[in-house]
Amino acid sequence: MSKLSKTTIADIAREAGVSAMTVSRFLSGKGPVAKETARRIQEVIDRFGYQPNYLARSLSSKKSMVIGVTIPRIEHALLDNYLAQALSGITDAALSHDYRVMLFPFNPNEGDPNEFVNLFRSKMIDGLVMVKTLHGDERIRLLARHQLPFVLVNHKYYAPNVHFIDVNNEQGMRLVVEYLLKKGHRKIAFVSGDLRETNARDRLNGFRKVMEQNGLEVRDDWIVYGQFNRQIAYEKSAYLFSDSEHPDAVVCSDDYMAIGVIQRIKEAGLRVPEDVAVTGFDDIEIAAYTRPALTTVRQPIEKIGRLAGETLLRLLKKSNKTPTRRLLKVELVVRESA
Amino acid sequence: MSKLSKTTIADIAREAGVSAMTVSRFLSGKGPVAKETARRIQEVIDRFGYQPNYLARSLSSKKSMVIGVTIPRIEHALLDNYLAQALSGITDAALSHDYRVMLFPFNPNEGDPNEFVNLFRSKMIDGLVMVKTLHGDERIRLLARHQLPFVLVNHKYYAPNVHFIDVNNEQGMRLVVEYLLKKGHRKIAFVSGDLRETNARDRLNGFRKVMEQNGLEVRDDWIVYGQFNRQIAYEKSAYLFSDSEHPDAVVCSDDYMAIGVIQRIKEAGLRVPEDVAVTGFDDIEIAAYTRPALTTVRQPIEKIGRLAGETLLRLLKKSNKTPTRRLLKVELVVRESA
DNA sequence: TTGAAAGCGCTAACAG
DNA sequence: CTGTTAGCGCTTTCAA
Numbered sequence: 001m002s003k004l005s006k007t008t009i010a011d012i013a014r015e016a017g018v019s020a021m022t023v024s025r026f027l028s029g030k031g032p033v034a035k036e037t038a039r040r041i042q043e044v045i046d047r048f049g050y051q052p053n054y055l056a057r058s059l060s061s062k063k064s065m066v067i068g069v070t071i072p073r074i075e076h077a078l079l080d081n082y083l084a085q086a087l088s089g090i091t092d093a094a095l096s097h098d099y100r101v102m103l104f105p106f107n108p109n110e111g112d113p114n115e116f117v118n119l120f121r122s123k124m125i126d127g128l129v130m131v132k133t134l135h136g137d138e139r140i141r142l143l144a145r146h147q148l149p150f151v152l153v154n155h156k157y158y159a160p161n162v163h164f165i166d167v168n169n170e171q172g173m174r175l176v177v178e179y180l181l182k183k184g185h186r187k188i189a190f191v192s193g194d195l196r197e198t199n200a201r202d203r204l205n206g207f208r209k210v211m212e213q214n215g216l217e218v219r220d221d222w223i224v225y226g227q228f229n230r231q232i233a234y235e236k237s238a239y240l241f242s243d244s245e246h247p248d249a250v251v252c253s254d255d256y257m258a259i260g261v262i263q264r265i266k267e268a269g270l271r272v273p274e275d276v277a278v279t280g281f282d283d284i285e286i287a288a289y290t291r292p293a294l295t296t297v298r299q300p301i302e303k304i305g306r307l308a309g310e311t312l313l314r315l316l317k318k319s320n321k322t323p324t325r326r327l328l329k330v331e332l333v334v335r336e337s338a
Numbered sequence: 339m340s341k342l343s344k345t346t347i348a349d350i351a352r353e354a355g356v357s358a359m360t361v362s363r364f365l366s367g368k369g370p371v372a373k374e375t376a377r378r379i380q381e382v383i384d385r386f387g388y389q390p391n392y393l394a395r396s397l398s399s400k401k402s403m404v405i406g407v408t409i410p411r412i413e414h415a416l417l418d419n420y421l422a423q424a425l426s427g428i429t430d431a432a433l434s435h436d437y438r439v440m441l442f443p444f445n446p447n448e449g450d451p452n453e454f455v456n457l458f459r460s461k462m463i464d465g466l467v468m469v470k471t472l473h474g475d476e477r478i479r480l481l482a483r484h485q486l487p488f489v490l491v492n493h494k495y496y497a498p499n500v501h502f503i504d505v506n507n508e509q510g511m512r513l514v515v516e517y518l519l520k521k522g523h524r525k526i527a528f529v530s531g532d533l534r535e536t537n538a539r540d541r542l543n544g545f546r547k548v549m550e551q552n553g554l555e556v557r558d559d560w561i562v563y564g565q566f567n568r569q570i571a572y573e574k575s576a577y578l579f580s581d582s583e584h585p586d587a588v589v590c591s592d593d594y595m596a597i598g599v600i601q602r603i604k605e606a607g608l609r610v611p612e613d614v615a616v617t618g619f620d621d622i623e624i625a626a627y628t629r630p631a632l633t634t635v636r637q638p639i640e641k642i643g644r645l646a647g648e649t650l651l652r653l654l655k656k657s658n659k660t661p662t663r664r665l666l667k668v669e670l671v672v673r674e675s676a
Numbered sequence: 677t678t679g680a681a682a683g684c685g686c687t688a689a690c691a692g
Numbered sequence: 693c694t695g696t697t698a699g700c701g702c703t704t705t706c707a708a
Contacts, residue, residue, distance in 0.1 A: 391684085393685080394685035395685080399686080399687060
C-alpha cells in the first residue's frame with residue numbers, strides 16, 4: 001500500500017558520519033553537538049525527509065507525549081456545544097506544548113472502573129483531562145489513588161491528587177436570582193440537571209442559598225429534578241404550568257434545559273418572558289438564537305479547557321502536592337428570555 | 339509521581355509457566371492456545387492487572403492502531419457544529435474497530451506541505467480522515483502520491499488513491515431552487531462560501547444549473563462571493579439590499595451564512611420571509627432556533643463521518659484500487675425562513 | 677563533544 | 693500447541 005521509504009536514525013547517522021546517539025542528541029536538543037556536526041546532520045535529515053519513529057522514541061523514553069481527553073457520550077452524539085468548546089481549549093494547550101490529543105468517549109456509569117487507569121498502564125497516554133464526569137465515579141477515585149496525572153473539567157472533587165478547573169456556580173446563581181428579583185419576580189422555580197454532576201448540585205444549592213438570603217421561600221414542588229437535556233427538561237417541567245398558579249420565573253441548570261422549558265411554557269399558552277421568565281446557564285452557541293434569545297450565565301468554557309490542559313502539562317513536568325482547584329468567574333448575559 | 343506497578347508480558351509468562359510468545363498469542367487471539375494454558379494465563383493477568391504496553395506492541399507490529407483526524411481551525415474555535423458532528427461519526431467508527439482517534443488541528447494554507455505525510459512517517463497514525471480541506475491543498479496531493487490511506491470528508495477530489503464521502507450538492511440546490519420557484523420567487527440571489535472548498539463550488543454551480551434549466555436568469559451582481567462564515571456573509575451581502583430592487587430570495591451556501599444574511603436583511607428594514615426568503619445548507623443544531631427558523635438542506639453529517647471512518651478502516655485492512663466516491667442524498671427541511 | 681552497549685516490551689518468523 | 697531467536701528504532705547510561 002503505502003510506499004514511504006523507511007529511514008531510521010541509523011541511516012541518518014551513517015550518512016552524516018556520526019553515531020546514532022549524536023543524531024539523537026541533535027534531535028532532542030539535550031546534550032552538546034558541535035556546530036559543524038549539527039549542520040551536517042540537518043542536511044542529511046532534510047535530504048531524506050527523515051521523521052523519527054514516535055513509537056520507538058516513546059517506548060525508549062517512557063513518555064507517550066499524548067494526553068487523553070475523556071468525554072461522555074450524550075444522547076448518541078459525542079459532542080454537544082459545551083464539550084466541543086472545552087475540547088477546543090484543551091487541544092490548544094496540548095499542541096502548544098508539543099503534546100497530541102487522543103479522544104476517549106465513555107459511557108457514564110458503565111464499563112470497567114479501571115478503564116482510565118489502564119490507559120496509563122498501556123502507555124497510551126501521559127495524562128488525562130476528564131470532561132463532565134459524574135460524582136462518585138469510581139474511575140476518578142482509582143486514578144487519584146494511583147496518583148496519576150489528571151485534571152477534571154467542570155467537576156469539583158476535593159480530594160488529594162485531584163485537580164480541577166470549574167466555575168463559581170454559586171456566583172452564577174446569585175447573578176441570576178438577584179437579577180430576577182430586581183425585575184420583580186418572586187415565584188421562582190428551579191429545573192435541575194443530573195445531581196450526580198457537581199455543577200447541578202452547586203447550582204441548586206446556590207439557588208436555594210441566594211433565595212433564602214433574600215427572604216424568599218423555595219417551594220419543594222417547584223424544584224424539578226431533571227437532567228442536562230432539553231427533552232427531559234421539557235417533559236419534567238410540564239406540571240409547573242398545568243396549575244392556575246404557576247411560577248413567574250424558571251431558573252434552569254443549563255441552556256439546553258432552558259430551551260426545553262421555554263417550549264413547554266409556550267405550549268401551555270404562556271409567553272416568555274411576559275408570563276414566565278426563563279434563564280439558562282453556559283451561554284452555548286445557540287443561546288443567542290433561541291426564541292426568545294436566552295438570558296443566561298456565561299461560562300468561559302474554552303478558557304476552562306485551556307487551563308485544564310495547562311494544569312495537566314504542568315503536572316507532567318513535576319507533580320504537585322497541593323491540588324489545583326480553580327473556580328472561574330461567570331457573567332450574566334441578559335437577552336430576552338428574562 | 340504515579341505508582342503503577344509495571345508488569346510486563348515476561349512477568350505474566352513466568353508466573354503462568356509459559357513463554358512470552360504464548361501469552362502474546364493468547365492476548366491477540368491469533369494462533370492456538372490450549373484451554374488450560376489460556377485459563378492459567380488469564381488468571382495471572384487478572385491477578386496482576388496486566389495491560390500490554392501499547393508502544394512496544396505497535397513498534398513491533400508496525401501498526402499504531404490510531405487514526406488521525408485533521409480539522410481546520412476556524413475563527414479561533416476548533417469545532418463548529420459541523421465538525422463536531424463529523425468527528426462524532428468518525429470516532430464511533432474507529433472505536434468499534436478498536437482504533438483510537440487522535441486530533442490534528444491545522445491551519446489551512448499554512449505550514450509544511452508534508453505535515454500530514456509526516457504523521458505516517460513517524461508512525462503516529464495508520465490512517466487519516468480529513469475534514470473540510472481546501473481544493474488544491476498540497477498536503478492532500480502528497481498523501482495521494484505516497485498512496486497513504488486517507489479519506490476526505492465533504493471534499494470531492496477525483497484522483498487516484500483518493501477516497502471521499504460527500505453529499506450531492508447539486509441535488510440540494512435543486513431541492514432549494516425548485517422549492518423557491520414553487521413559492522413564486524423569481525429574483526433569487528446566491529451567497530457563496532469559499533470557492534476553494536468543493537462544496538461551495540458545487541453549490542454555486544448547482545444553483546446556476548437549476549436556475550437555467552428553469553429558464554431563469556442568474557444575475558452576476560446577485561452572486562456574492564463570501565466565505566463559510568456568518569460575519570463575512572453579513573458584511574458582503576449588504577449591497578444586495580441597499581437598492582430599491584432587491585432579490586426576493588437568497589440562497590446561502592451554509593447555515594451560518596444564512597444567519598448572517600438574515601441579520602443583514604432585518605437591518606435593511608425588510609422581513610424574512612415576507613420580503614426576502616432565505617435558505618441555508620447543513621441543518622446545524624441552531625438552524626431550528628434562529629429567528630425565523632431556517633429552511634435548509636439537511637446533510638447527514640454524523641453519518642458521513644461514520645462512513646468515512648469505515649471506509650478508512652476497510653482501506654487499512656486491504657488497500658483498494660478503485661477509489662470510494664460516495665455522494666449521499668440530502669433532504670430539504672422547510673421551516674420558516676423560506 | 678562523541679560513541680558503544682544495553683535495553684524499552686512486544687511480536688514475526690520459524691522450529692519443534 | 694508451544695518455544696526460541698531476533699529484531700522494531702529509539703534513548704539511557706556510561707565511558708572516552
